[in-house]
Amino acid sequence: MNSESTIQDFLEFAQMVRGCRPKTAEAYAIDLKVWKTFCSVHCPQVDNPSKAKVVVDYIRYLRVERKNASAAIGRKLATLSAFVDFLILMELLDSKMDEREKWPKLLDTPERLPVVLDNKEMQSILAMPDTTTILGRRDRTILTLIYSAGLRVSEVCSLKTTDINRKDGRILISGKGGRERYVPLDPTVDEAIQEYLSSRSSSIPELFVSKKGGALTPRAIQFMVKKYAEDAQIDKQVTPHKLRHTCATHLLQEGAHLVSIQKLLGHKSLTTTQIYLHITIADLKELSKHHPMHKMRAQLGLMGNPVQSFQSPYGTKTGT
Template sequence: MNNEAILREFLDYTQFVRGCRPKTADAYAIDMKVWQTFCRNDYPQMDNPSKAKMVVDYIRYLRVDRKNGSSAVQRKLATLSAFIDYLILMEIITPKQDERKKWPKLLDTPERLPVVLENKEIQQILTQPDTTTILGRRDRAILTLIYSVGLRVSEICSLQLRNVHWEEKRILIQGKGGRERYVPLDSIVEDVIKDYLTSRTSTISELFVSKKGGALTSRAIQFMVKKYAARAGIDKKVTPHKLRHTCATHLCKKALI
């Protein structure tokens, strides 16, 4: 079933009948070229691409010869499955010939574990801002909010002065889709914010002010986190999202203790 004409017709079908986006159609074409190469070398007379034995050998080829990870293998099998659906639709093979139920199950495991910083690394980052300056105190407060409370960069940028409820010991956060939630204002977060506010002179409503006097941007915070991680000598790729993930991981560990 490695017929060039049938493969071209399948690719046309995905784009012009199913209405797949050009990028999806291109991905199908790339995957089918890989499958063609495999068949040409190992199964030149293949007449039923759903054969379980062939699929087992195909997976081995993808993992061993091409060094493909789990997600790439899953995608190529999904493309092959779509091709089999097309063959059945066009009555090139029959539903009774379909052996996909016999295909091996792939373990759905992440190919890369997310970066989680150790407590020591977090402390190294938090001590990098120069707290003798207003910008340093601002940056320390932002880093503490990201790690201790798990705020998103967009939430930090839009955080208003009026959203900090000192007496109630909580902060009102405007989240995605306009959804609101409260996060705790613990003593550590309270101290670093108050320390920053003692030298803040801007009149804008946003809590955190840029060097030029306006509201901070997401890019500025991303650059700031990267800068302090580099100063701390941390080799891992550190982003605000990684700090949030570290926050969640450390909270889960505390809950289990």
């Protein structure tokens, strides 16, 4: 049931029948490889992938041995569930044996505030590439593009020269799940792109070219961003996705509407954008200055220190 041929049949079914994107099928393949590794060590004779006791052991394996967080475990369980659906559909597993209702529910992991660069840090990174070289001009273009439009690293890699529409001032983006959208072509980005293209000799359709002449990969961009952050002596773990988040957060701080940011980022749901963005403590303190309560201070007799100025009409409090 966990044979290589059965898994391969499932992956083909996911793409050819369900219509999954290649990257989704690739994620399925990775997750099922982890499942096979677990089974080979802990339960080589398993004949029912939905068996609750086996899944409990699988979750323990993912947490303890692979150090996976709840989000990663949830994704792997979703893949396993899709695999179980396939086995039942193909009559390789009796639906009466389906124990997914017994699977334990994962508790939500505490949310951590995402890393965001401030304006000074962002300027430092943008100033790092050596624009006297073709690679430096390429890198500066990528950095300004991610920061101005909040692109995902995969979207940057898939960009083609024909996606840049200077006449209309917009860029066509092939986003997550095959969804397309347009983002504005910022004048600074436009200038950087034209300067880069004027010195680029490759004939491949992709906009960004590697040192060897092929299309640039996500890993290459991740390495490049990390290098420039270290060169700028920024004491944060900086990734392309954090630059995307920095773009969105800075727009929010400047008063951009959340729905507009959702459209820019290519989020299918506004809920995703609300989770993705955050307001810093500094923003909240600044916001509190505009609260109507501040205009009432004179009427309330709170011109100085609120604690010292306020006198209770009931005299001194002696007990509860």
